[in-house]
Amino acid sequence: MxxxxxxxxxxxxxxxxxxxxxxxxxxxxxxxxxxxxxxxATFEVRDVALGVWQEDRAGPATELVRRFTGSGTFRIAAAYDNPRAAEDDIAAQRVKAVLHVGQGFSADIAAGRPARLQLLLDGRRSNSALIIQNYAAAIIERFNLEHIPPGARGAGLEIQTRAWFNANFExxxxxxxxxxxxxxxxxxxxxxxxxxxxxxxxxxxxxxxxxxxxxxxxxxxxxxxxxxxxxxxxxxxxxxxxxxxxxxxxxxxxxxxxxxxxxxxxxxxxxxxxxxxxxxxxxxxxxxxxxxxxxxxxxxxxxxxxxxxxxxxxxxxxxxxxxxxxxxxxxxxxxxxxxxxxxxxxxxxxxxxxxxxxxxxxxxxxxx
Structure with missing residues (x-):
């Protein structure tokens, strides 16, 4: 045979x-x-699956998260209480980005100090990650305009972005x-x-x-x-x-x-x-x-x-x-x-x- x-x-x-x-x-x-x-080849992004790791539950932090979910671009796909869970969801492609609001965020905003926010992106989708980063930057800019007094230098929200698996968005x-x-x-x-x-x-x-x-x-x-x-x-x-x-x-x-x-x-x-x-x-x-x-x-x-x-x-x-x-x-x-x-x-x-x-x-x- x-x-x-x-x-x-x-x-x-x-x-x-x-x-x-x-x-x-x-x-x-x-x-x-x-x-x-x-x-x-080019791509577009809509309906972004967002994971949220919110360590600060005070007013400004909660308001910022609501701005992300109310933008029409993001939807909360998962909520975390530890970094390992967020890492697993990005690795398994269950979320496209993770928003991390650290402790002391609201206190820094109230005191007029620079407040830091972390956005983790899935760099395997390089074009999508860049667009998501721009969406987030627009939301944060509007938040700054409404919460930071004019002329207050050094104050406001500072976003730190990390792209996993494709750091340069190639x-x-x-x-x-x-x-x-x-x-x-x-x-x-x-x-x-x-x-x-x-x-x-x-x-x-x-x-x-x-x-x-x-x-x-x-x-x-x-x-x-x-x-x-x-x-x-x-x-x-x-x-x-x-x-x-x-x-x-x-x-x-x-x-x-x-x-x-x-x-x-x-x-x-x-x-x-x-x-x-x-x-x-x-x-x-x-x-x-x-x-x-x-x-x-x-x-x-x-x-x-x-x-x-x-x-x-x-x-x-x-x-x-x-x-x-x-x-x-x-x-x-x-x-x-x-x-x-x-x-x-x-x-x-x-x-x-x-x-x-x-x-x-x-x-x-x-x-x-």
């Missing part, structure tokens, strides 16, 4: 490389998109880990979606059916090249991001590769479903691009998922790109642990199992 599968895998690789259009799709678009997205540090996922998805979907449709157009599909290969063996042979290409492409793009654009990679490469394998398998399952349904390569390409647009929008790459309507957020749970982008950014910038990554890994396992199982059933049905 393994000899037959190996022969089919070799045949798939040869067909992939001999076809000039396939070589072009694999090599040229990822490079062009890498350069364009790395230099041109936008490429945020864009490129997600871009590696998107480009891998594009290549994997195209390879698998065109595999069976190409066989039908060339007239070799019927020849494949009369071989001793079983349906499961054929699917394994179709899956292996796409898995290899997707795995290699993701790692090459990651290496380019680190080497050419200076994006740090502080996490576990084994965790990143484990996520890539599960992600590519889920993409292969989706591609094989398209390939089993499509009768021509043109139909297969159309199916791929019909899926890619909503998958990209609902992935959290361009728009934060928390800003989407509830029904859109529900749709993102069946999108494997959502989980792999979060895992990729965590591994690149955060040194994400396996325990924190598990909520991103198991959904991709489920999606891969469902799509590959459905593709197998469709393929077996076509053979009957």
């Amino acid at each position: 393994w000899c037959r599968i190996r022969s089919l895998i070799v045949k798939e690789f040869l067909m992939l490389w001999k076809d000039r259009k396939s070589r072009f799709v694999l090599l040229v678009p990822p490079i062009i998109q890498l350069v364009l997205f790395a230099n041109a 936008s490429r540090w945020f864009i490129l880990p997600g871009l590696a996922v998107l480009l891998t998805m594009v290549a994997t979907l195209l390879i698998t979606a065109l595999s069976v449709a190409r066989e039908r157009e060339l007239g070799t599909f019927d020849q494949l059916l009369v071989t001793p290969l079983r349906p499961m063996e054929i699917l394994v042979g179709k899956t292996a090249p796409a898995l290899c290409v997707g795995f290699v492409e993701a790692n090459v793009i990651a290496a380019i991001a680190v080497g050419a654009y200076g994006v740090p990679f502080v996490g576990d490469i084994l965790l990143f590769d484990a996520g890539i394998v599960l992600f590519v398998l889920s993409a292969i399952g989706i591609g094989l479903v398209i390939s089993s349904i499509a009768k021509t390569q043109q139909q297969a390409i159309l199916g791929v691009f019909l899926l890619l647009s909503p998958f990209t929008v609902l992935s959290g790459f361009t728009t934060p998922i928390a800003n989407m309507p509830q029904w859109c957020q529900a749709l993102t749970y069946v999108n494997p790109i959502r989980y792999m982008i979060a895992l990729s950014r965590g591994v690149f910038l955060q040194d994400l642990t396996w325990s924190l990554a598990w909520p991103m890994l198991w959904p991709m396992m489920v999606i891969a199992a469902v799509t590959l199982g459905y593709a197998t059933w469709l393929f077996a049905r076509k053979l009957q």
